[in-house]
Amino acid sequence: MNGIRVGDLVRVKTGVKDPDFDIDIGGWQGRVLYETAGLPCILWDSITLAQMPKQVFDRSEEENLDWHSMYLEPDDVYVIVRADELVNPY
Secondary structure: OOOOOOOEEEEEOOOOOOOHHHHHHHHEEEEEEEEEEEEEEEOOOOOHHHHHHHHHHHHHHHHOOOOOOOEHHHEEEEEEOOOOHHHOOO
């Protein structure tokens, strides 16, 4: 999966489009839950869900699509580190 592993926190690269709705999802982030056929399934974090356009929720519900996670190509995302994971107090 191009260096991306299950459990990694990832962010979508600038200019990447949602494969279902063709909207820009660059900057969205979440955790890789699992991988299927080489594609990471990303569970969106609370920041992304709070900033997600209402139309995504509405259209997903209408079309019976999952709005809280998405499969993307491994090259469409990169691994990030949360600020609270940078410091080990022990």
